[in-house]
Amino acid sequence: MSKEIAVYVLFFLTFIFGSIYHFSIRRQCIYPVRLTKPRIILSTISPFIFCFIAYIGGNLWSHYILALLAAVFIISGVVGEGIHKKGIYYRPMGHAALLIRLAKWEDIKDIKIDINKNKLHSFRYKTTTIYPGQYYSHEDINEFKKSIKI
Numbered sequence: 001m002s003k004e005i006a007v008y009v010l011f012f013l014t015f016i017f018g019s020i021y022h023f024s025i026r027r028q029c030i031y032p033v034r035l036t037k038p039r040i041i042l043s044t045i046s047p048f049i050f051c052f053i054a055y056i057g058g059n060l061w062s063h064y065i066l067a068l069l070a071a072v073f074i075i076s077g078v079v080g081e082g083i084h085k086k087g088i089y090y091r092p093m094g095h096a097a098l099l100i101r102l103a104k105w106e107d108i109k110d111i112k113i114d115i116n117k118n119k120l121h122s123f124r125y126k127t128t129t130i131y132p133g134q135y136y137s138h139e140d141i142n143e144f145k146k147s148i149k150i
Helices: 002-028 037-056 061-079 138-148
Strands: 087-090 101-104 108-114 119-125 128-130
Touching (some): 002 061, 108 138, 119 138
Antiparallel strands (some): 087 101, 108 119, 119 128
């Protein structure tokens, strides 16, 4: 029983601090990412999926609390990306994709922007090309393009 409580507390703290981290990034971004239809759908469906998992997992109130915290964590990651004065916050693909990462301006080269779709298409970060798939408002993407002088 004590192992279950320890794991529960670990997940509880991870989801809370991760969500706070993501939401603070969103608040600090100069150009926050626009919520597109797939991002809205993911944000809407994730609480239901996690609550269904909690129901299957034992139908306890503690499972539902953890499920809702996990959903908030996922939603915070979806809305937390954006362009910051330090660089570009993006969600990496692969093993450690839980938290949003920062690509610092001094390490970024070759930024590609699709003005017609208001999309940050790609950028080269150190030796890797990142495809963030981030959409911004028309005004934000034009201001960003002027500020980096593409």
